[in-house]
Amino acid sequence: MDLELNSTVSQDSKNLAVLVWVGSIFFPLLSGLLFYLLKSDDAFVAAHAKEALNWGITTVILGFVCLVLVIILIGLLGFWLLGLCSFVFCVLGALSAAKGKSFRTPFGIRLLK
Known part of the structure; x- marks a missing residue:
């Protein structure tokens, strides 16, 4: 994401x-999908919504893997x-967005480009 132009990003965005x-x-x-569509x-906003949606999809996939691994x-x-990684990455994403910078989750699967 090359949207790190802080002076051109409005406060509403x-x-x-x-x-x-x-x-x-x-x-x-839900959050990433709604903002990505609307x-x-x-x-x-679309770039952050896309990244949040990618992270949400990754979280759901890893959640199912953990569910299977509960057996052992x-x-x-x-x-x-x-849960800890999801919370930390969402907070880091929010802080980057507040500064007008892009953010990429370190372990997120990039299904939406």
Whole structure:
């Protein structure tokens, strides 16, 4: 994402991008999808929504993997780590959006480009 032009990003766009990430803490797929569909005309918000949606999809996939691994008790640790990583990445995404910078989750699967 090359949208790091802080002077050209409006405060409304920054606020909406922050809202995408904060919403992703509670609704991983819904928040990113709603903002991606509704604010696709704003490149900054759409880029953050796309990244949040990619992270939400990754979280759901890893959640199913952890669910399978609960059988051998490793999944419990996996759920805990997934929740912690999801919270941290969403907070980092919100902080980057507030500064008018792009953000990419380190372990996210890039299904939407």
